[in-house]
Every structure is written in C-alpha cells, then in structure tokens.
Amino acid sequence: MIKSMTGYGEGIHQDQRFSVRVEIKSVNSKNRDLKIRIPSALSSFEREISERVKASIHRGTVSVHVSFFDLGAGSSGLTINMARAARIAEFGKWAAETFASQPLTSKDILFYQGVITEQEDGDRSISEPLTEALSAALISFEDNRVREGEILQADLKSHLGVFRSDMSAIVAGMDNFTAQLRETHQERIRSMIEDVKVDESRLATEIGLYAERIDISEEIIRLGAHIDTLDEMVSSGGSIGKKMDFYLQELNREVNTSLAKLRHINAIDTLLNMKETVEKMREQACNVE
Incomplete structure (x- = not known):
C-alpha cells in the first residue's frame, strides 16, 4: 500500500x-x-x-x-481548603487582639499557602478527551x-506500463537501427575518400568500432532491471518515496546515455517518450511517502 x-x-x-x-x-x-x-x-x-x-x-x-x-x-479549576482557611482566620483574630494589629481580610486569608489549590486531576481529566x-x-x-496513495499507485503502474512498451519497441528494432546506422556511417566514409584507395580491413575495423559506440545493449539490460525493481516497489508499497527517486534518477541516466549513443530517428522519438515518462513518474514520486 x-x-x-x-x-x-x-x-x-x-x-x-x-x-x-x-x-x-x-x-x-x-x-x-x-x-x-x-x-x-x-x-x-x-x-x-x-x-x-x-x-x-x-x-x-x-x-x-x-x-x-x-x-x-469557572467552577472546577480551583479548590479552597476551608479547614485551613478557618484556622488562619482564627489565628488572625487572635493576633489582632493580642498585638493590636489589623485583622486579616478574606483576601489575605485566600493568599496564604495551601488555602487555594489546583485540582490534582486536571491533567488526567483532559487526557482522555485529547487522546x-x-x-x-x-x-x-x-x-x-491512503486514498490519495491508491490514485498515485494506479498512475505509476500506468506509466511503468508505457515505459515497458517503449523499451520493448527499442529492443525489437535495435538490430535494424544499428544496421542502418552502420550502413550510413560506411557510406559517409566512402564519400569522403572516394578518390583514395581504401584499405577494406581498416574500413571494417572502423565500422566495427562505430557499431560498439552505438550499441545500447548494456543500457537496455540495466533499464530492464531498474523497471522491474520499480514495478515491485510500487506493487509492494510501504515507505518507498526516497528509493523510487533514486531508481528513477538511474532510469533517466540510462535513457540519456542511450539517446547520446543511438542516433536513429525512430529510436530517438521512442527514447524521448521514455524520458518524458520518467519525468512524469518522478513528479508523482515526490508525493509518495
């Protein structure tokens, strides 16, 4: 969840x-x-x-x-100790008669320590309502x-499905993409040196190196692993927001690398769609706990 x-x-x-x-x-x-x-x-x-x-x-x-x-x-916050107040009043009367001093007023008596006290169960009485x-x-x-999380989960599942579909299209067309790019690269080289005798083995080596530079097989493997991990995380739920953000950053990095390497027009369109899908998932992941 x-x-x-x-x-x-x-x-x-x-x-x-x-x-x-x-x-x-x-x-x-x-x-x-x-x-x-x-x-x-x-x-x-x-x-x-x-x-x-x-x-x-x-x-x-x-x-x-x-x-x-x-x-x-107004009525139950404080209590008056009447017995103590009476004793203090009696003592005040005796002192006034004995020492010819002013008698204690009711205000004086109330301010003596222990005459007015707060109810001891004040905290306990509010504890239950607060709890x-x-x-x-x-x-x-x-x-x-949880309700909002269910909406996020459904949306993320949808985006993961779109990403998988686009990645499958890249995998299905990868041999064709790389073959066309190799052929175009070879023709470009021949046009540049058409008046020069070509060492075919040297040309083959150059084309082979170029094929390695445009190969995204490793990126596809890592993309597949990351998307499987994300799919499992979204299905399992829990506090996954930070983990999702990390794996989505990795997805974005692999897609960017693939874009830099595989410069076939059809592949570029699909990879850009994949990049856009990753950005949508990252926006939603910002809302996930």
Whole structure:
C-alpha cells in the first residue's frame, strides 16, 4: 500500500467539561518535519502527541494544531481548603487582639499557602478527551493519505506500463537501427575518400568500432532491471518515496546515455517518450511517502 505525503485529518471531542479539536496537515518534503501548535495549558502532552504522530508518518512536513475550551473552568479549576482557611482566620483574630494589629481580610486569608489549590486531576481529566480527538484525527489523516496513495499507485503502474512498451519497441528494432546506422556511417566514409584507395580491413575495423559506440545493449539490460525493481516497489508499497527517486534518477541516466549513443530517428522519438515518462513518474514520486 502506497501512502501520499499530502493529507488532512481532523478529530473533535466534546463533553460537558471539554471541547477539544485536533487538526493534522502534511505536505511534500524530502525528510520528516513535525510542527505542533498547542495551548500552553496542554504543553505537558506535546511529547505524547509528537510520538504518536511520528509513529504514523515517516516523511513530509506535518503540522498539528490542537485547540481546546474548558467549559467548566469557572467552577472546577480551583479548590479552597476551608479547614485551613478557618484556622488562619482564627489565628488572625487572635493576633489582632493580642498585638493590636489589623485583622486579616478574606483576601489575605485566600493568599496564604495551601488555602487555594489546583485540582490534582486536571491533567488526567483532559487526557482522555485529547487522546480521543488525536486518535480520530490520525485515523482521518491516514484514510486521506491512503486514498490519495491508491490514485498515485494506479498512475505509476500506468506509466511503468508505457515505459515497458517503449523499451520493448527499442529492443525489437535495435538490430535494424544499428544496421542502418552502420550502413550510413560506411557510406559517409566512402564519400569522403572516394578518390583514395581504401584499405577494406581498416574500413571494417572502423565500422566495427562505430557499431560498439552505438550499441545500447548494456543500457537496455540495466533499464530492464531498474523497471522491474520499480514495478515491485510500487506493487509492494510501504515507505518507498526516497528509493523510487533514486531508481528513477538511474532510469533517466540510462535513457540519456542511450539517446547520446543511438542516433536513429525512430529510436530517438521512442527514447524521448521514455524520458518524458520518467519525468512524469518522478513528479508523482515526490508525493509518495
């Protein structure tokens, strides 16, 4: 299964206390680059979010945006230790009577350490809604990338088929191409030295060397091996984007070498078509994870 590097996913959780939304976006990139935007109140969860996203994504620039609203923040975020507040108030009253000082106000009492505390389960209470929203976003994100990957896979398979067809045409006509080029080269040499006595063995040697220079048998073998490897990779799927790019560069190099060597008009047209097909595959490979 091939996955696209481009994708989008969203997950939302809402209950009586929290409303949480997680949004994940990704675009093409040679490596993995993860950016997380998260409210400071949830910063303790950033590492967990990062690890879960990285487990799903191996390549691409990924942006994660988390937003939340605490619907119960006004009533349940803090607690007052009433027993401690009462003891402090009693002590303040005694101190005022004993030392003729100003009595403690309610504001003074509230600022004493331990009177007002945050609920200890604050992180735990938001953890489950955040986890559910993140899970939903990742599922949506993966589904989106898989759907696009299926389209990429079909398109790459089509291009590989076109390339094979053109390569078969080159192989089928190669003997004819090289024979015509040898004959043309021989006639050109004879026309240049028509008034000079020709050493036929020397001429045969020259034609033989020319035949070696225009022979692309080795290039065809390597092209066949590379196209088989690419076909297997596209069929098997996985994180193949970087490997595909390497083999497509090799295909392009072998086609360019063949173009430089086999200068027959019919072969040139077919080889140019092959080069164009490689470029189309390279464009698509840029989208593959």
